[in-house]
Amino acid sequence: MTRIGVFVCSCGLNIARTVDIEEVVRAMGDYPGVVHAINYKYMCSDPGQSTIKDAIRDENLDGVVVASCSPALHEVTFRRTCESAGLNPYMCEIANIREQCSWVHNDREKATQKAGETIATVVEKVRFNEALVPISVPVTRRALVIGAGISGIQAALSIANSGHEVTLLEREPSIGGHLAGLAETYVTHDCSPCLLSSRIVEVKRHPRIETLTCSEIEDLKGYVGNFTAKIKTKASLVDPVRCDGCGLCVEKCPVAVAPQTERTPGKTKAIWIPSPQVVPAEAVIDRDICTHFQDGCDLCKKVCPRDAIDFDQGDRSMEKEVGAVVVATGFGLYPKEKIGEYGHGKYRDVIDGLEFERLLSVWERQGREIRRPSDGKVPREVVFIQCAGSRDPEHGMPYCSKVCCMYTAKHARMYKQAVPDGQAYVFYIDVRAGGKGYEEYVNESTKDEGTLYLRGKVARVFEDNGKIMVWGVDTLLGKKIEIAADLVVLATAMVPSEGAKDLAMRLKISSDQYGFFSEIHPKMRPVESPTSGVYLAGCAQAPRDIPETVAHASAAASKVAALFSRDKLSHEPIVVNVDEDICTGCAICVEACPYGAREIDEWKRIASVREVLCQGCGACAAACPNGATGQKNFTASQVLSMIDVAI
Amino acid sequence: MIDESAKSLLATIREKSGQDILACYHCQKCVVGCPVAEFMDVPPNAIHRLIQYGRKDEILKSATIWLCAACETCGTRCPNDIDIARVMDALKQIAVKEGVKGKERDVAVMHGLFMSGIRKRGRMHEVSLIRDLKLRTGGFFKDIRLGIKMFRLGKLSLSAECVKNVKDIKQMFDRAKAIE
Numbered sequence: 001m002t003r004i005g006v007f008v009c010s011c012g013l014n015i016a017r018t019v020d021i022e023e024v025v026r027a028m029g030d031y032p033g034v035v036h037a038i039n040y041k042y043m044c045s046d047p048g049q050s051t052i053k054d055a056i057r058d059e060n061l062d063g064v065v066v067a068s069c070s071p072a073l074h075e076v077t078f079r080r081t082c083e084s085a086g087l088n089p090y091m092c093e094i095a096n097i098r099e100q101c102s103w104v105h106n107d108r109e110k111a112t113q114k115a116g117e118t119i120a121t122v123v124e125k126v127r128f129n130e131a132l133v134p135i136s137v138p139v140t141r142r143a144l145v146i147g148a149g150i151s152g153i154q155a156a157l158s159i160a161n162s163g164h165e166v167t168l169l170e171r172e173p174s175i176g177g178h179l180a181g182l183a184e185t186y187v188t189h190d191c192s193p194c195l196l197s198s199r200i201v202e203v204k205r206h207p208r209i210e211t212l213t214c215s216e217i218e219d220l221k222g223y224v225g226n227f228t229a230k231i232k233t234k235a236s237l238v239d240p241v242r243c244d245g246c247g248l249c250v251e252k253c254p255v256a257v258a259p260q261t262e263r264t265p266g267k268t269k270a271i272w273i274p275s276p277q278v279v280p281a282e283a284v285i286d287r288d289i290c291t292h293f294q295d296g297c298d299l300c301k302k303v304c305p306r307d308a309i310d311f312d313q314g315d316r317s318m319e320k321e322v323g324a325v326v327v328a329t330g331f332g333l334y335p336k337e338k339i340g341e342y343g344h345g346k347y348r349d350v351i352d353g354l355e356f357e358r359l360l361s362v363w364e365r366q367g368r369e370i371r372r373p374s375d376g377k378v379p380r381e382v383v384f385i386q387c388a389g390s391r392d393p394e395h396g397m398p399y400c401s402k403v404c405c406m407y408t409a410k411h412a413r414m415y416k417q418a419v420p421d422g423q424a425y426v427f428y429i430d431v432r433a434g435g436k437g438y439e440e441y442v443n444e445s446t447k448d449e450g451t452l453y454l455r456g457k458v459a460r461v462f463e464d465n466g467k468i469m470v471w472g473v474d475t476l477l478g479k480k481i482e483i484a485a486d487l488v489v490l491a492t493a494m495v496p497s498e499g500a501k502d503l504a505m506r507l508k509i510s511s512d513q514y515g516f517f518s519e520i521h522p523k524m525r526p527v528e529s530p531t532s533g534v535y536l537a538g539c540a541q542a543p544r545d546i547p548e549t550v551a552h553a554s555a556a557a558s559k560v561a562a563l564f565s566r567d568k569l570s571h572e573p574i575v576v577n578v579d580e581d582i583c584t585g586c587a588i589c590v591e592a593c594p595y596g597a598r599e600i601d602e603w604k605r606i607a608s609v610r611e612v613l614c615q616g617c618g619a620c621a622a623a624c625p626n627g628a629t630g631q632k633n634f635t636a637s638q639v640l641s642m643i644d645v646a647i
Numbered sequence: 648m649i650d651e652s653a654k655s656l657l658a659t660i661r662e663k664s665g666q667d668i669l670a671c672y673h674c675q676k677c678v679v680g681c682p683v684a685e686f687m688d689v690p691p692n693a694i695h696r697l698i699q700y701g702r703k704d705e706i707l708k709s710a711t712i713w714l715c716a717a718c719e720t721c722g723t724r725c726p727n728d729i730d731i732a733r734v735m736d737a738l739k740q741i742a743v744k745e746g747v748k749g750k751e752r753d754v755a756v757m758h759g760l761f762m763s764g765i766r767k768r769g770r771m772h773e774v775s776l777i778r779d780l781k782l783r784t785g786g787f788f789k790d791i792r793l794g795i796k797m798f799r800l801g802k803l804s805l806s807a808e809c810v811k812n813v814k815d816i817k818q819m820f821d822r823a824k825a826i827e
Contacts, residue, residue: 381648423649447669452649452699455673476673477693483648 002127005036005061006119007052009043009068011098018102020112024067027116033127035059044074049081056085063126067095067119088131090573090633095122121642128638134570137612139225140323141165141564146217146503149177150546151538151553152328153199158557159326160208164564167229167320168203168211173236173284174274175211176200177330183360185546186410187441214284218317220507221596223613224533225323225569235313236284238271242308243282245273249300249309255289271300283308324533324560327507327517328553329500331539334389334397334493342388342490343461348374349468350461350488352388353407360414370418372487375466379422379486382415383470384408385458386428389493397493397514402543404491405432409442409451411489416449424451425483427458427472435547454481461488494543508594509534516542527556535559575614576621576631583607583628589620653701660698663737668695670727677721677731687711688750691721691731694738707742708749711735753784766820769810773803 006028010016021039029037036059040048043066055061064087066078071094079089097115105111141164145156148170156168168175179185182192203209212233219230255270267274270290273283283300291297292311301309333352336344343350349372351359359370372379386408390401405428412424431453433439445451456473463469467484474481496515504511509529510518517536520528527535537553538544544552563569575597583606589598590607597613598620600606607629621629627636660668671692678690689697689711697706706712715735722730741747743755760779764771777794781787797803810816 425648443670443672446672447667450669474696477696481648 002033002063003035003059003061004033004063004065004123004126005052005055005059006031006034006038006123007043007048007055007064007066007068008037008039008097008119009048009066010039010041011043011069011102012041015068015098015102015115018105018108018111019097019115020108023112024097024115024119028119028123031120031123034123036061043068044077049077052078052081053085056082056087061087062091063123063129064092065095065119065122065126066092067097067115067122069098070094070096070100090132091126091129093122093126093129095119117646120645124641124645125633125638128635128641129633132573132632134573135575135611136568137223137225137571139564139566139569140227140321142167142320142322143324143326143560143564144217144227144229144320144322145169145326145328145537147177147328147330147497147538147540148175148203148211148213149328149330149538150179150196150199151330151540151549152177152326153196153203154550154553155326155328155535155537155557155560156209157199157202157206158554159560160206162557162561162564164208164561166209167231167322168209169215169217169231170211170213171216172274173213175203175213178354179546180274181354181361182357184410184414186406187435187437189410189414217503217506220325223571223595224531225563226612227322227325227533229320229322229325231318231320233316233318235287235315236282237287237290237309237311237313238283238285239308239310239313240282242306243304244306245281245283246305247273247283248303248305249283252299252303254297254299255291257289285309324535324563325507326535326537326553326556326560327503327509327529327540328537328556329497329503329540331494331543332497334395334495336490336492338395339388339490339492341460342385342458342488343463343468344388344490344492347461347463347468347488348372349379349486350490352490352492353404353411356411356489360411360418365418370415377486378419379415380419381423381425381483381485382412382487382489383458383468383483383485384412384424384426384489384491385461385470386426386491387457387493388490390491391429392493395493397495399514399543400432401491401494402432403494403545405430405442406435406438406545408489408491409433409445412451413445413449416451424449425470425485426451426453427456427470428453429455429457435545456481494539496540500540507531507534516540527552527559533563571612572616573611574616574632574634575611576609576616576618576629578607578609579628579630580604580606582626584626586625588623588625589629592620592623594619649699650701652703653699656701656703657698659741660734660737663740664730664733666729666731666734667727668698668729668734671695671729672727674726676724676726680720680724682718682720683714683716687714691715691735694731694734695729698734704747706738707745707747710750712738712742713749713751713754753780756780756783766817767813768807769813769816770808772807773797774805775807777803 008021008025010021025037025039028034036055040051042048064082068074075094079092082092083089095118097118101111101115143159143164143166145152145166145168148168156166160166176196179192179196185192214234214236215231217229218232221228249271250269253269253271257267271283271285369378386404389395389397408426412426415424431442433442446453454474456475458470458472460471461468468488470483470485472481500515509531512518517540519526519536519541520530529536535556537556538549585600585606587600595613595615597610598607601608618631621631673692675692677692678684687710689709694706694711712735717732719732722732757780760776764776
């Protein structure tokens with residue numbers, strides 16, 4: 001005997017405006033198997049939920065259909081309601097009559113008919129639903145944080161401070177990311193190495209953080225709470241235990257690198273120590289430029305007092321069991337060569353924001369005035385060009401990089417402080433200074449430092465007689481502007497860090513059209529990737545500045561901490577099963593499964609299911625040629641009877 | 648682009664007007680509120696920008712500085728508290744001092760005659776002012792209808808009045824000159 005209750009929600013007027021609710025309720029009341037049909041203004045409200053609970057008890061219901069909004073919004077709500085009234089939650093299903101009906105139709109009569117049919121199909125499904133119990137899985141309380149810039153560092157520290165083990169992965173030889181290469185930060189002009197070093201020292205000393213540099217993740221297997229990460233560590237050719245960072249090797253190394261073309265702070269030779277406050281404070285060798293492998297040069301090895309150089313060191317691979325992953329891979333800059341009209345990459349005095357940070361940094365300047373790259377002259381007139389690539393659909397980046405307005409204001413102010421008789425010009429489209437104290441900061445730049453903000457885009461940049469000529473326009477005056485500048489700084493667009501697309505594939509997470517990793521919900525779930533147990537932090541998800549990055553990373557860490565606070569995790573029981581009598585072991589399901597949940601049982605010679613890995617997508621069930629694979633609560637007979645009603 | 652002469656122009660304007668025109672963010676609220684902006688060749692906010700560029704000639708020859716009626720609507724409304732009428736005043740002073748001959752010269756003549764009338768009598772005498780202005784700028788019959796109307800209403804007196812102590816007025820003018 002089936003006793004199904006149908007609960008139709010008006011959703012204020014969202015549904016009732018297009019669907020005749022009374023008519024639907026009347027029709028469903030007469031439907032075979034339905035013993036109770038009722039409507040309410042807001043079914044998700046407390047009184048609405050009470051209606052469901054009361055009906056389950058009074059009418060002794062064994063199935064519930066809630067006709068309302070998308071299951072993405074309230075499926076969990078209503079299943080919990082049923083559970084609290086003693087009904088198995090998997091006996092409750094949602095019929096979506098809002099997003100898939102009332103919102104997309106105008107014809108009231110037809111929409112009412114469609115709503116009735118939609119509910120009827122779900123009644124058919126519930127009729128054959130099985131009471132299911134969630135699958136219980138253990139949780140490994142160790143997090144893997146990929147990327148050790150400020151977001152990764154913040155996430156790692158927050159997770160470790162809540163009592164869990166962390167493996168912090170960084171592909172560069174040192175941790176700190178882009179922040180390590182900045183001179184100062186807006187709005188307070190803190191010295192960024194100082195800001196960072198307090199965090200780095202904390203990471204270094206933390207007993208629960210294991211830092212792996214020169215390391216990348218090769219593969220991630222498993223599921224929330226139970227991942228296995230395959231990590232590859234590139235040889236630095238220096239023994240980290242023996243090296244004390246004395247720097248003798250750097251002095252002797254004959255292979256010099258032009259310092260300002262290289263973004264890695266401190267990289268001047270083939271062997272180098274990444275920066276003065278670096279962690280780990282040890283030298284690394286760039287295998288690609290070191291001549292040892294061509295001519296056998298071993299000057300560094302000879303001079304090292306602690307015998308730390310090890311040319312035979314090989315790459316290492318290891319596997320780590322982790323319960324959660326935080327992706328904090330940061331950003332890159334739009335390649336300079338792609339903005340031809342600005343001469344980036346062609347003229348040495350046209351540089352990007354990060355390169356200008358290096359010119360400004362105290363460490364680089366050593367107390368001197370700032371110098372331009374080409375001839376070392378002090379630049380008297382500097383032009384800053386904002387939105388170099390950003391907000392430019394032609395370059396494929398219609399989005400705003402969000403931080404450039406502010407760092408350009410900072411650059412202009414720092415430049416003026418370093419060269420008091422100099423003049424800074426900023427070409428902009430809009431100045432976007434939303435943030436605590438940001439607008440005031442930009443206004444101070446025009447008032448106190450006399451930075452001239454010119455509203456308009458630059459059309460052309462070219463070299464003429466040692467000057468960088470900038471052709472632009474002042475749209476406020478409608479006048480063409482020509483500036484003979486000594487240095488041009490481009491606020492190039494922020495793009496996802498190199499290899500982000502590849503990483504998305506390896507982690508099985510999705511990214512948007514530009515390559516930034518996607519969150520589940522832009523407002524309500526901004527740090528969760530669609531793959532359960534994989535979280536996003538910082539610029540890997542979207543361009544943002546340091547305060548926002550730190551907040552975002554802390555949020556991701558709190559999600560990890562919440563996950564680790566549970567003894568057992570529960571996994572959705574809507575998974576596939578195999579009819580062992582029919583399965584022939586053809587293994588088509590194994591290929592069809594994107595989650596590695598299907599495998600062939602070597603003994604039985606038929607397919608089996610690793611339930612904890614199964615996400616219930618149904619790909620294997622659809623692919624199975626003889627119907628041996630079925631999906632719980634989505635059986636072939638259920639789906640067929642739903643279709644029967646619909647047509 | 649911004650050279651030494653531009654910097655010195657900016658400094659002069661700042662000193663003479665006491666206004667920080669660098670605070671202007673070109674919202675053009677001043678332009679919208681101005682009763683004479685539609686007759687101006689350069690909008691008031693653009694004057695700020697031209698000062699920054701150092702385009703002194705362009706500014707001093709513009710009609711804008713002379714058309715400004717100093718009603719102060721712009722200054723009252725400016726979100727950055729710039730008293731634009733004072734900036735215009737400073738520019739007028741420079742133009743007079745340097746003898747720049749730009750647009751709307753009649754206004755400058757009118758200003759000069761007005762001040763010399765005050766200096767002479769301590770009060771304005773409309774008929775003398777009209778006479779001197781017409782002699783200097785021509786167009787004797789241009790506003791004749793308005794003149795007749797005003798005369799009938801008793802707004803134009805033929806005899807010129809003086810304040811009691813004309814000497815004091817002259818002293819005030821001398822002091823002002825000395826300060827300048």
